[in-house]
Amino acid sequence: MRMSGRSQQSPRRRAFAPVVLALALLTAACGGGTGSSGTSGADVSPASASERAAAAEKQLAKNTLLPLQGKAPAPQLPVTVDSSDGRKVTVNDASRILPLNGGVAEIVFTLGLGDRVVGRDITATFAEAKKLPQVTQAHDVSAESVLSLRPTVVLADTDTGPREAIDQIRDAGVPVVVLDPATELSDVATRTTRIAEALGVPEAGKALNARIARELAAAKAAVPQGSRPKVAFLYMRGSAAVYLMGGKGSGADSLIDAAGAVDAGVEAGLDKPFTPLTSEALVSAQPDVILMMDKGLASVGGVDGLVDIPGIRETPAGADRRIVTAEDGVLLSFGPRTPLVIDILVDRIHQG
Known part of the structure; x- marks a missing residue:
């Protein structure tokens, strides 16, 4: 996750210079506690927003997960759970798990069931x-x-498809547990609980939820007093001429709120997750910071290309080139790595 603009040099120094401190924070993140209730260490000691962001960026750069500490949980099966497609599904065997969603897979691995x-x-x-x-x-x-992988349980989302493929898997006798998509921060705990229950490891689910809650609380505690910048989430795919502004229910709105900021789209009255971007709406919203995905910013020619889009220069964010970006697969994943995203957002969006 990066910040562009007048303050670009400062966050780069703050994100990468204190290597020893960042490593110390990450060592704490990997080493505290024992057993399945172990924490990733976010609550080991207080740290400034810049220190937390530096450690979070190093961890995200590794693109690896931090599973619960201790011995991997042993599934207690069979279990019968509610599936979001209206069915009740009985899982008898969790020896061969197949998650059909990246966020779901992150939870499965972090629970200790990656093998x-x-x-x-x-x-x-x-x-x-x-x-x-x-x-x-x-x-x-x-x-x-x-089916060629002989899964004993498949985990899917309501938007996983095509439906014919899911029906074919189910008709072959494989239990398919369908989950509601995670579209906001509060969905993380619900989804973790449901996945852990479906795999017969409910206590591991409780431990992971407790860890995530501690990490989120620690990230929010680093929000500077009295700072409430307005942040606009822009979803863009320049090659496809897709230019959207996030509003209520975009997913980014809950992250922006958790990071102690105001979602500019929501404040401007955008009551849909995404609305076609207009220069008038953007100028009216007057965001202090623009939040984007890495590929979205690249698709419009980087920061230079972005500020050439009508309306961008007329906002405080565009005038100051205050653009924060995050890797596409992490920003809206709503899983065990989401606290790292909040750590970075807290630091980047509150910089003057």
Whole structure:
């Protein structure tokens, strides 16, 4: 995650210069506690926003996960759980797990069950999953690829498809647990609980939720008093001429709020997750900071290309070139790495 603009030199120094401190923070993050209730260390000691952001950036740069400490949990099965497609699903065996969503896969691995995962979908881009066979083409699930891996349980989202592929997997006798998509910060705990219950490790789910809650509380505690900048989340794909501004329900709105800022789109009255961007709406919103995904910013020619889009220069964010970016697969993943995103946002968006 990066900041562009007048303050660019300062965050780079603050993010990368204190290497010893960042390593110390990460050592604490990996080493505190014992057993499945171990913490990643976010609450080990107080730290400034810049220190937390430096440690978080180093961890995200590794693109690896921090599983719960201690011995991997042993699934207690069978269990019968509610599936978001209206079914009740009984899981008898969690020896071969296949998550069809990158965020779901992150939770499974962080619970300590990564060695049971037999495949991945295209959105599972973290290092531990990269060697696994991919079972999606673009974002469509291949039932044949899934069944060839002989999964004993499949975890999917309500928007996983096509439906025919999911039906084919289910008709082959494989339990398919469907989950609601995670679209805001509060969904992390719900989704973690449901995944842990479906895999027969509810106590590990409770431990992971407790860890995430501690990390989020520590990140929020670093928000500077009296600072409430306005942040606009822009989703752009220049090659496809897609220019959208986030509003209520975009997902980014809950992250911006957690980082102690105001979502400019929500404040401007955008009541849909995304609205086509207009120069009038952007100028009216007057964001202090613009938040984007890395690929989105690259697709419009970087910061120089972005500020040439009508309306951008007329905002405080555009005039000061205050652009914060995050890796596409992490920003809205809403999983175990989300506290790291909040750590970085707290530092970057509150810089003067």
